[in-house]
Structures are given as structure tokens and as C-alpha cells.
Amino acid sequence: MVVVVPANVSVLELKGIHLYHANRSNCSARVRLLLEEKELYWTSHHIDLGRKENISEEYFGINPKGVVPALVHDGTVIAESNDIMLYLEKTFPEPGFRAVSPDLQPEIDYWLKMSGDLHIPGIKTFQYYKLNAALLEKTDEELALYKKLQTDAELLTFHDKHSEGRRFSEAEADAAAALLDESFARQERAIADGGWLVGASYTLADISWSPTVTTLSAGGFDFGRYPSIQEWYERISRRPQFEKAVFEWRNRATYAVTDPTIAGAANTARRSGGGTGEPGQ
Numbered sequence: 415m416v417v418v419v420p421a422n423v424s425v426l427e428l429k430g431i432h433l434y435h436a437n438r439s440n441c442s443a444r445v446r447l448l449l450e451e452k453e454l455y456w457t458s459h460h461i462d463l464g465r466k467e468n469i470s471e472e473y474f475g476i477n478p479k480g481v482v483p484a485l486v487h488d489g490t491v492i493a494e495s496n497d498i499m500l501y502l503e504k505t506f507p508e509p510g511f512r513a514v515s516p517d518l519q520p521e522i523d524y525w526l527k528m529s530g531d532l533h534i535p536g537i538k539t540f541q542y543y544k545l546n547a548a549l550l551e552k553t554d555e556e557l558a559l560y561k562k563l564q565t566d567a568e569l570l571t572f573h574d575k576h577s578e579g580r581r582f583s584e585a586e587a588d589a590a591a592a593l594l595d596e597s598f599a600r601q602e603r604a605i606a607d608g609g610w611l612v613g614a615s616y617t618l619a620d621i622s623w624s625p626t627v628t629t630l631s632a633g634g635f636d637f638g639r640y641p642s643i644q645e646w647y648e649r650i651s652r653r654p655q656f657e658k659a660v661f662e663w664r665n666r667a668t669y670a671v672t673d674p675t676i677a678g679a680a681n682t683a684r685r686s687g688g689g690t691g692e693p694g695q
């Protein structure tokens with residue numbers, strides 16, 4: 415579990431549940447969905463990726479990789495969306511979304527790990543090729559600040575591929591889609607067997623993967639080959655909790671907030687006028 419010792423000490427004072435998240439980020443959406451399913455009260459700190467609000471010393475002081483989401487609960491900071499889900503499940507066990515039988519828990523762990531492992535090579539690469547690279551292009555100033563703040567080699571390499579005029583290639587996007595297809599073919603079989611990814615109940619595995627289907631569909635990923643996934647997704651996306659956690663946030667137009675925990679000069683200037691609601695992975 416990634417428990418962060420935050421350089422931005424202002425978050426140590428926060429009481430209750432605070433989520434740093436972005437409207438169209440699937441990693442953020444899975445955490446919002448779990449919060450809604452558990453009916454937990456939480457405070458939103460929206461980070462507009464289109465406006466590069468994540469590229470600031472204040473935000474890297476909360477999540478050292480500069481990505482969303484990050485959860486702060488009574489001053490404890492947790493990064494990594496699947497770790498956040500496990501933390502919430504442990505801390506607020508009712509209603510529970512673990513496997514009904516403990517024998518099935520390793521399968522849930524497998525699907526959570528897969529959604530993490532496939533994020534950069536699969537989901538993020540596919541989405542940047544399809545949608546995000548142009549929308550999330552960094553100015554020279556933002557790129558310089560990003561390189562100064564980012565210490566994670568995988569993210570530096572990833573972002574270098576769509577900087578300074580460079581873009582992901584079609585071959586890279588095809589390789590990303592092939593990786594995703596391998597996983598979706600396995601998901602298709604699992605869902606066809608029991609109606610859910612693991613066993614016969616709605617679990618953290620379904621909560622983790624369903625917002626990814628929303629994101630990839632927006633990028634044009636072809637789910638036509640996966641009828642069980644389509645039926646499963648229809649079922650989950652009709653839940654009021656999904657509407658609130660995923661669709662309402664995706665469709666929101668502005669996020670004009672003043673957030674003292676990331677209120678650097680650059681952020682404050684950018685934030686006046688509200689957010690852009692751009693896609694971001």
C-alpha cells in the first residue's frame with residue numbers, strides 16, 4: 415500500500431475523507447464509485463489535468479508521481495487508485511465489496527493488479543494516441559517544471575513520448591490495444607461464467623474495471639467482440655452510484671474552486687475561470 419509522507423504538510427490537517435481527482439480520469443472514477451457505493455461523505459479537490467494543475471510543487475507534495483487520484487483521510491495520504499480502494503474497504507468495511515468466499519479474494523487481487531499494470535502500457539497509451547496527447551500538450555514552461563518535479567522513470571519516459579512535437583505512433587497504439595484485448599478476452603470469459611468478474615457478486619474488481627470501459631469507449635476502443643462485457647457494463651452503468659461517480663463528473667463543465675492545499679501562484683491564476691473538463695489519463 416502506497417502511504418505517502420507528504421511534503422505538502424497542509425494536508426496533514428485535513429479531517430475526514432478528501433479526494434484529489436480529475437473528472438475524466440478512470441483511476442479517479444473507480445475511487446469515486448467505491449465512495450458512492452459505500453455512501454461515504456467526501457470532499458472533492460478537483461485537479462484539472464487539462465490546465466496541468468497536477469504539475470505543481472503543491473500537488474507533487476501530495477502525490478509524488480503527480481498523478482490523480484490521491485486520498486487524504488484524517489491526514490493519512492494514500493496514492494494509487496487500487497490501493498486507495500483496498501484502504502477504503504479495510505477502513506469502512508460495510509457495505510463490503512470483497513469476495514463472498516475468501517478463496518476468491520486472490521482473483522480480486524489479480525484484477526486490481528491488472529488494472530494497475532495495464533494502465534501505462536495499455537489504457538494510457540491508447541487514450542493518449544486517440545484523444546489526450548493534443549489536449550494535454552505541455553508548454554515549454556510546464557514541461558520544464560514537470561521534468562524538475564517528476565522522479566518516476568516510467569512516467570518520465572511516457573510523457574517524453576508526446577512532448578515537443580512527438581506523438582505516440584499507430585504501432586504503439588495497436589500494441590496497447592493488443593495488451594488490452596488479452597485482458598478483455600479473459601474478462602469476457604470470467605463474466606460469461608458468473609455475471610461478474612469474480613464469483614457471483616459485485617466486487618472491487620467490477621468497481622475497478624467498469625469506469626475503464628467508459629474511458630476506453632470514449633477513445634473508440636472496440637468492445638463489439640465482448641458481448642458479456644457489454645451486458646455487464648450496461649448493468650453497472652445503470653447504477654445510480656455509477657451515474658453520480660462517473661457520468662456526472664465527466665459531464666461537469668466547470669470546477670471553479672479555490673483549494674488551499676494546492677494554491678500555488680500558477681494554479682490560482684489558471685483556476686480563475688474554472689476548469690476545462692478535458693479528458694486525461
Ligand SMILES: N[C@@H](CCC(=O)N[C@@H](CS)C(=O)NCC(=O)O)C(=O)O
Nearest residue numbers: 439440441481482483494495694695
Ligand atoms: N497507477 C496510478 C495511475 C494514475 C494516473 O496515471 N492517473 C492519470 C489519470 S487516470 C493522471 O493523473 N494523469 C496525468 C499524468 O500522467 O500526468 C493509479 O492507479 O492511481
